[in-house]
Amino acid sequence: EGLRQDDPVAIIDGPRQGRALPKLLSEAEVDQLLTVARALDGVEGTRLVALLEMLYATGLRVSELVGLPVAAVMRDRQVLVVRGKGGKERMIPLNEPARAAITEWLGARAVALARSGKALESPWLFPSFGASGHLTRHRFGQLLKDLAVGAGLDRRKVSPHVLRHAFASHL
Numbered sequence: 001e002g003l004r005q006d007d008p009v010a011i012i013d014g015p016r017q018g019r020a021l022p023k024l025l026s027e028a029e030v031d032q033l034l035t036v037a038r039a040l041d042g043v044e045g046t047r048l049v050a051l052l053e054m055l056y057a058t059g060l061r062v063s064e065l066v067g068l069p070v071a072a073v074m075r076d077r078q079v080l081v082v083r084g085k086g087g088k089e090r091m092i093p094l095n096e097p098a099r100a101a102i103t104e105w106l107g108a109r110a111v112a113l114a115r116s117g118k119a120l121e122s123p124w125l126f127p128s129f130g131a132s133g134h135l136t137r138h139r140f141g142q143l144l145k146d147l148a149v150g151a152g153l154d155r156r157k158v159s160p161h162v163l164r165h166a167f168a169s170h171l
Contacts, residue, residue, distance in 0.1 A: 023157055025166045030056055032151040033144075033158070043112045047126060048143060050105035051135075054080075055160060057098035059167035061085075062137045062160035068125040070109075073102050 025033075034056075037048045055065055064082050072080055077099045080092045094102070105125075113122060116129075124134035141160055148158035 023159075023162045023165070024169055025153075025158065025162055027166075027170055029151075029153055030163070030166055030170075032153065033147055036147055036151040043108045046105050046108040047135075048147065050101040051126065051140060051143075052147075052163070053098040053101035054094075055163050056167050057095045058082075058092045059164050059171075060092070061164065062140060065160070066126055066135045066137055066140055067132075069123050070106075070125045071123070073106070073125060077102060 034049070034052055037045060037052055039045070040048060051065065054060065055062070058065075058080060060082060061084070064084055068080075068082070072082065075081075077094060080094055081089055082092060083089050109125075109127070113127065122133060126135040127133060128135045128139070130136060130139075137160065144158055144160060144163075145155040148155045
């Protein structure tokens, strides 16, 4: 009404805006992704299965997954020791499908590194020829989107973080 020069309610906090629920994949949709990944031939298919199985079995952040050193799985395949945010270490149990996928990937990884002339030099579980030396989170996201299309899923619905939410919800 213009009776005051200042706004007396400016100091009062308004209600919080609601947050959207995270996107989620059903167990059947995760199975579709794994089925399509297992049907892929060669080293790329083996790597993708290992990435998916590990992500879905552990709920790792994508940056933690792609940046895993090979030593993280060489000691004990029952658990994975991960250094996360703030340098904190945590132990994550691995289920049988994830352990089997890692074992298969380690064999394919050795062959791929030998063919490239790197002969087991890379310290990364998922090595790459990029600047970081390991698969990037961006590239893994691209691979996952392509896999979603192959599985008949909406590519906008699938991301590494969505799989992290699926792990937590399905657990």
